[in-house]
Amino acid sequence: SLSKLLVVVTVSGSAGGGLLAYSDSKPQHVENAVISPEGENKKKKVVVLGTGWAGTSFLKNLKNPSYDVHVISPRNYFAFTPLLPSVTVGTVEARSICEPIRKMVKKKDVSVSYWEAECLGIDPVNKKVNCRSTQNADLNGKADFSVDYDYLVIAMGARSNTFNTPGVEENAHFLKEVEDAQKIRQSIIDCFEKAALPTLSDEEKKRILHFVVVGGGPTGVEFAAELHDFVREDLVKLYPKVKDLVKITLLEATDHILNMFDKRITAFAEDKFHRDGINLQTGSMVVKVTDKEISTKALKNGGEVSSMPYGMLVWSTGIGARPVIMDFMKQLNQGKRRALGTDEWLRVEGTGEIYALGDCATIVQRKVMEDIAEIFKKADKDNSGTLTVKEMQELVDDILERYPQIELYLKNRKMKSIVDLMTDAKKDTTKESVELNIEEFRSALSQVDSQMKNLPATAQVAAQQGTYLADCFNRMEKCERNPEGPIRIRGEGQHRFKPFRYRHFGQFAPLGGEQAAAELPGDWVSIGHSTQWLWYSVYASKQVSWRTRALVVGDWSRRFMFGRDSSRI
Numbered sequence: 333s334l335s336k337l338l339v340v341v342t343v344s345g346s347a348g349g350g351l352l353a354y355s356d357s358k359p360q361h362v363e364n365a366v367i368s369p370e371g372e373n374k375k376k377k378v379v380v381l382g383t384g385w386a387g388t389s390f391l392k393n394l395k396n397p398s399y400d401v402h403v404i405s406p407r408n409y410f411a412f413t414p415l416l417p418s419v420t421v422g423t424v425e426a427r428s429i430c431e432p433i434r435k436m437v438k439k440k441d442v443s444v445s446y447w448e449a450e451c452l453g454i455d456p457v458n459k460k461v462n463c464r465s466t467q468n469a470d471l472n473g474k475a476d477f478s479v480d481y482d483y484l485v486i487a488m489g490a491r492s493n494t495f496n497t498p499g500v501e502e503n504a505h506f507l508k509e510v511e512d513a514q515k516i517r518q519s520i521i522d523c524f525e526k527a528a529l530p531t532l533s534d535e536e537k538k539r540i541l542h543f544v545v546v547g548g549g550p551t552g553v554e555f556a557a558e559l560h561d562f563v564r565e566d567l568v569k570l571y572p573k574v575k576d577l578v579k580i581t582l583l584e585a586t587d588h589i590l591n592m593f594d595k596r597i598t599a600f601a602e603d604k605f606h607r608d609g610i611n612l613q614t615g616s617m618v619v620k621v622t623d624k625e626i627s628t629k630a631l632k633n634g635g636e637v638s639s640m641p642y643g644m645l646v647w648s649t650g651i652g653a654r655p656v657i658m659d660f661m662k663q664l665n666q667g668k669r670r671a672l673g674t675d676e677w678l679r680v681e682g683t684g685e686i687y688a689l690g691d692c693a694t695i696v697q698r699k700v701m702e703d704i705a706e707i708f709k710k711a712d713k714d715n716s717g718t719l720t721v722k723e724m725q726e727l728v729d730d731i732l733e734r735y736p737q738i739e740l741y742l743k744n745r746k747m748k749s750i751v752d753l754m755t756d757a758k759k760d761t762t763k764e765s766v767e768l769n770i771e772e773f774r775s776a777l778s779q780v781d782s783q784m785k786n787l788p789a790t791a792q793v794a795a796q797q798g799t800y801l802a803d804c805f806n807r808m809e810k811c812e813r814n815p816e817g818p819i820r821i822r823g824e825g826q827h828r829f830k831p832f833r834y835r836h837f838g839q840f841a842p843l844g845g846e847q848a849a850a851e852l853p854g855d856w857v858s859i860g861h862s863t864q865w866l867w868y869s870v871y872a873s874k875q876v877s878w879r880t881r882a883l884v885v886g887d888w889s890r891r892f893m894f895g896r897d898s899s900r901i
């Protein structure tokens with residue numbers, strides 16, 4: 333029979349090298365305790381690093397009682413990140429989007445314990461992770477400990493990427509964590525209160541009320557839209573004397589904002605921002621930031637460098653690997669990657685029992701290109717370079733069935749030729765045949781291939797990966813006992829489970845003024861006020877508990893009735 337949970341943690345650095353023994357969730361200090369006596373604890377020990385989308389989705393879906401699960405994360409709550417931009421201006425309160433992790437992982441069958449600590453390093457040889465409590469300062473040298481594992485699930489997310497632009501780290505706000513959103517909220521009010529003081533010149537007030545957002549992706553765009561609404565709907569009434577000095581600038585290095593969305597959404601968003609008076613500067617790359625000035629370089633027109641004074645800067649240009657992940661990647665000779673490389677079963681390449689998912693990982697799909705090239709060769713039976721529409725449709729269906737994630741990348745502007753060709757083939761039945769230039773296709777596909785390695789860093793991907801991996805863990809024993817069972821992948825013998833396949837359910841871009849854009853599967857694009865209501869319903873339904881759902885809906889209703897709160901608490 334499986335014994336009661338006994339987890340033993342080595343406390344390095346403490347006098348006498350004592351050990352901490354935890355029974356269920358009650359910790360007690362035990363000097364020189366024996367680590368998991370042989371045979372007493374037959375459960376496999378699963379250590380999960382991170383309590384974000386990937387980690388919690390794994391934990392929620394893990395149902396097999398034959399694991400001892402230990403969760404380690406510096407954050408003892410889960411945060412619903414898609415609503416973070418709303419927290420920056422008080423449309424939604426910070427606590428409404430957070431759920432305590434201990435509440436989320438409480439399970440009847442599976443024993444799960446949680447430690448509020450940060451992973452500092454991974455030792456795959458000795459199967460250990462080294463951790464430090466977030467309460468480091470109060471623990472008199474007892475903050476560091478290491479935990480051994482049978483399986484390790486890395487779901488540590490990513491950090492904001494500054495691309496080493498000088499001055500950004502010191503002067504910009506980021507929008508990644510709940511604390512970031514709270515700081516931004518305070519800082520916006522600070523700027524208004526400062527600008528309202530009688531001692532400042534108009535020039536200084538103008539600078540202070542110049543809000544700059546860097547990055548025209550969904551987060552930057554949504555924040556700019558939220559800020560604009562906050563100013564227009566609430567702050568202009570409270571700060572009438574300075575309202576005309578407010579300016580919001582959105583800087584984007586490429587030619588358009590919301591690049592990953594359908595062109596119609598991009599065009600609508602750009603138009604709306606122009607109408608709203610948001611100063612949209614595309615083709616403009618930030619090269620340096622000081623405490624009062626931002627220098628940008630135009631990517632066209634001879635690369636002219638210019639500077640603008642600003643009061644507050646929010647940096648949202650994408651993500652990079654956390655230092656602990658970078659160290660681990662170096663250990664595995666993966667140093668050149670942007671994230672931990674895994675196979676399609678989410679196992680970290682070069683390791684046995686380590687899995688990585690969510691923003692900290694990237695699936696390396698080596699065979700995709702070769703497979704697709706083969707499919708093309710077969711389709712072009714007579715080697716003419718031309719296919720009939722029917723043949724083309726079959727070919728497209730074949731590729732999409734094998735690689736459903738391609739559909740997502742077909743929308744990318746850069747692959748116009750392949751998009752047009754495939755869209756034609758799917759829709760236009762009036763044409764007898766479609767010109768198929770294999771070489772052109774190959775070059776377009778090489779772009780698909782490199783992009784496919786990088787699934788988008790979204791909550792959708794992270795949550796689906798968590799669910800997938802939990803399912804593998806739930807069935808692991810059964811499959812080990814019967815490896816030739818029906819779920820074994822034919823002939824390949826790589827693993828007992830089907831590889832992870834991402835299903836894209838669409839994406840939203842809230843644009844402010846109670847308008848949003850949505851891109852849903854089947855090329856369905858919806859923009860406007862009704863889409864904003866769809867957004868409300870989807871995000872209310874996606875909340876992780878009835879408590880947060882009630883709080884979020886309550887916050888939205890409060891905002892409709894009384895506006896946003898501008899107190900600087």
Ligand code: FAD
Pocket residue numbers: 381382383384385386387404405406407413414415416417449450451452487488489490507508509551654656689690691692789790791792793794
């Ligand atoms: P996270 O959710 O970031 O979780 C990482 C976890 O690891 C955290 O619990 C963290 O505390 C923990 N951790 C960090 N360091 C350590 C360490 N050293 N040791 C142990 N644990 C550690 N995606 C969408 O699909 N739709 C959206 O609308 C959307 N909007 C977004 C808006 C904003 C403002 C942001 C920032 C992101 C948004 N995303 C959205 C992206 C989405 O939030 C991420 O893709 C998702 O959070 C990735 O999940 P994850 O579990 O990999 O990482």
